[in-house]
Amino acid sequence: MSIPIPLTVRLVTSRQDRHITRDLIDLSFRTVAPGGYALARCALHRPVALDPDEITLFGRVYIYDARNGAVIWEGRLEDPGRSAGTNGEVFEISALGPSAHTRDRTVPLIYVDTRLSELATSQSSGRAYDVGTRESLNVTTGALGLSARQGSVVSTLSLAAAVYDAVYDAGQDLARVSLDWDGGFSSSNTQVELRTTEDLGGTTTVLSVDVSTTGGTLAASLGGGTAITAGHNRFLLTLRRSGATSTVADDNYWAEFYNMAVLGTRFAADGTAITSGYNSNTILASDVVKDLLGRLLTAYDGANASITATSYAIEQLAYPDGVTAEKVLADLMELDQGYLWEALESNSAGRHRFVWRAWPTNVRYEADVVDGYSSVGSGADLYNAVRVRYRDSTGRIRNVRRTQTVAVLDATTPSLVREAFIDLGDEVSTLANAERAGDQFLAEHLYAANAGRLAIARPILDITAGRMVQPWEIRPGYLIRVRGLSPKAAALNATGRDGATTFRIAAVDYSVSDAAAQLELDSPAPSVARQIADLKARPDTRRR
C-alpha cells in the first residue's frame, strides 16, 4: 500500500466536535490484552495562549479506519500538555483508553469470606464465656469456639457471641452465611444460633438449634428458604443458655464453627441488585465481573457486556482494605488464567463495550517475520514446581507445593528442578484457591514465554474476520502463528501458545510515523518503563 494511511482522528468535547487528521504532527496508539484500548498519543499545533474548544481534560478521542468507518481506538484526553519552542506551539495530547476506568474507584469489597479471624467477641457476650479461634477436631483449617469453662455459672438467657462486621464495614449487605458447627454436649437448654442485624440495631434470629454433639450446618441466604432479612449486614453466632441458670460441670460446654462462607450482596451487570439465588458458598469469576460492571464500572455498557461464564469456584475473595476494579480483575485472571477482559469502543450513550472472554484456542492471525522479529524468551520462564504461601481462615500462614512435568527440564542430566514462589500473602485463604493459583502459574510457565516483538508493516491474514487486515486492525488477546520460525506440523493445529511459532498477542502498538504495528508476544516486552510501572502498580492493600 503506497497511499496515505487511511486513519482519521476526531476530538469531541462539550463545545466542539472536530476531525483533526490534517493537523496532526504524529499519532500512535496502543491496545493491550487484558485491558483493551490503553493509550494514544498525538501532537498538533495550536496556540498555547488559547484553550482550543476541541482540547480539554476528559474530552473524547476517536481514531477511525477511513475505509470502513470502524473505530480503531477510542479514549479520553488525560493530559493535554502544551509547549512552545523551536517546533512552534504544540499540544502534546495523551489519551487513555477506557481500561483506565477500572482504576477510577477504590472501595472495600466482600465477595466470599471464609476468614474466621474476622469474627470478634460481641459486646453481648457474657463474661462467663470465651470466644476465639482454635484448632478444630473436624477440619485442619481451624474453627471459632464459643465455650464456658468448668465451674462457670451460665445464667438464663446469657450467651457467648461472636460478631462478623466485614460486610457491614464494606458497605454491603449479607447475601449468604453458611457454617458447619459441632457441640461438645447435647442439651435442649442451650442453643446454637445464627442472628443477623442491620447496622447496630436489634438482631433477628435466623436459625436456632439445640446444641448437640452431632453438630450440623447453619445456612441462610437472601431470598432463600432460610432467609436473611434484606438490608441486614452483620451476623452473630451465639451459644445461648435458654434454660435455668446452671454451673458448668465439665469442660464440654462448647460449640465450634468452621467452614464459614459469608457472601456479600452483588449486582448484576446492568446495575440491578441481586436479591436472591445465593445458593452456593463459592463464587464464579464471571459473577464477580458482573458485579464490578454493575457496581463500579458504570462507564461501561454492563447491560450489553459480553461475559463468558467461568466454572472455577472461588472460595475466598475479600478486600476489606479497599481495591480497584483493575486489581479485582487481575486477581480473577490469576485464579482463572485462561480469561481476559477488554474495554473497547463506546455506544451512542457513551458507555464502552466490555468483554470478558476466554483466550481463544484457535489461531486468528497468520504472519511472517520479514518486517522484523525479536525474541527474548528464555529458560528462566520455565518452572516445574511452585510453592504458594497463603493465609488460612484462622489467619495462620500456610504454604502448598504444586508440580508439573516440563520435558525440557527433565531432559537434562541431571534433571533440573526449578521452583517458583508465589506469595499470595493475605490474598487467598483456602487451600483449594492456593492450589489453583499454583497450577495456573505452572500452566503459564510450561513453555518459555516469548516476551518478544513482531513488526507488521503489511496486510496479514485474519482467519476470524475472513480477510486480510492492515497492521492497525490487529487486535491483542488472540493467537498469532508466525512463519519463518522453527516450523512444525503441530503448529497448524495449535490450541494455545507453544513458545515456538504460535503466540498470544499481548499488546499492539501502532505508529503512523513508520506505518507499522509492533506486536508484543506472549507477555509485554521488558522495558525500563514497564519495570517502573510494575513497581508503581504493586498494591498497598492485599486481598484477604
Added chain:
Amino acid sequence: MDIVEFVDSIAASPTVRLSLTSGPWRVLHAGTDLSPPALRRASASTLMRDGAFYPAAAYDDRILKLRFGLSASTADSQATSLQQLQWELDRPGNLLRWQPHGATFPVFFRTIRSATGTILGHPGANQAPYREIDVELLAEPFAYGLKQTISTATVSNNPAAGSNGCFMDITGVKGDVETPLIIRTSTTNIVGSNDNESLFAVRRRGTPSNAPFLLQAESMTVSTDTTTQANDAAFSGAGNNYTRTTFATQPGLTTRLATTHPAGASQDYRGTYRVFARVRKTVSGDTVNVQLTWGGTLGTVTNDLVTLPAGTTIHHVDLGLMSMPPGPDPVTDGLSGTALSVTGVHVRFRAERAVGTGAQVDLDYLLFVPADDRLCVVKWGTLSGSDSCTVDGTRDMVYGTVSGAVNNVNIAQVEGGFPMVTPNQTNRLYFVRQVRAGAITDTIGGTNDLDVSYFPRYLYLRPAST
C-alpha cells in the same frame, strides 16, 4: 507571458491582491522552479528479504521557488512594491494563481507564510536599482483547479430503483490525483428530531456497477420458518418483495435465508463490504437478534449478533464487515499483473427471537456497501433552522447552512473517512440515507438531491479538459 499573482479566492475572476507579472514585477525563468512535491514513504525492510515494502506514502508540502525581477522608477515606489510582496508572503495562508502562457486554465497554490530569501540589487539607469528577489514559498502539495460542480443527482432511497438507487456515479473527474468531495443536500428527509445517521461510501476502481451491492431477500433461498411475501409497497422490488420469518417452529438462532452472492465471478466483486439489512420486526417489545455468516459452504465467518432496536418501523441494521473473497487474496496471477476474478460468497442470514412469543421479522434486502476505500457515517443532529447540510471533505466537517450562510444549531458528528473521487476512473458514491433505527422514517420511495462538487488537484499544470 505567464500569470503569477496572489489572489483572494479560487475562482474564475478572483480579486488580484498582487500581480507578479505586471507593473514593476517580472517572474524570471532562471531561478523559478514550481516542480511537483516529493513523495514521502514509509518503508519496511530487513535482511530477510530482498528489497523493501512500502506500507504508506504521502506527498510532502511543496516549495515554490520563485525569482522575481523588480524594476521601479524611484526608491520609494520600489519600497512600496517590496512591502506589498511582504504583506502577501506574511499572510498565514494565501493563494497564488499560476496560468502558464497559452494555458486555458490556471492552477492555484495554497501557500503558507514564508519569507523572502536573497534580494540582489543591480545598479541601473533608474533611481532605484533593479532588484532580483528569491522567494521559497511553502505551499500545500497540490495545485488546485477551479471548483467543479457535478449536475445535481437525485438519489433514490430504493437500491432497486431504475437509476441512482442509493448511489450516484461521478465520471470525468478532473485532476491528477484523488480529491475530497463536497456534498450538499437539503435537510428535508435527512434531519429529524432523532439524530438520523446517513452513510457515504465510494468505490473508485474497476467497473463499480459490477460491484455486488444489492441482494434482495426474495432472491435468496428461504429455510426455517421463512417464506417470501406478497408485494408490500414499503419494501423494495416488484412482485413478492420481502421475506418473513415467523419463528413458529424454531425461535432459536438458525439460518433463515441463504444464497451465494453474487452469481458468477468478476474482478469487481473483490473487496470488503459493510453489510446492512433492511428489516422490520412486528412486535416492538420482543427481543429479536440477527446475524450474518458468510464464506464457503463449509467454512464460514460468523459476524457479531445484532439486536434489533425497539419499534416496528423498517430500518437498516449493520451486520458488520465481510470480504470477497474470504481469506487470502492474491489479487493477481502471481507477478503477472493480470487480475484474478473472484467468485461470489455464500451468505446466510440468521435470526432468533430471544425474548417474547409474537415477533416476526421481515427482511427486505441486504446491502453490500464497499468498505475498503472511503466510508463515513454522519450523525446529522437536528440542524434545526438549516435548509441544507454539507459534508465537506476539504475541511473534514459537516455543517448546516441557511441560504448559503453557515448555521449550526447542533454539531453534526462524523465517523470514518470523508468521501473522495479519483480522476480517470468512474467513481460511484453510495448514499444510504438512514443507517440507524429509531430515527426518521425510512421510506423506500424517498429521494435526496445531492449537489456534489470538488476542487481538482494537480501536481503541476492543468490540461484544458482534464
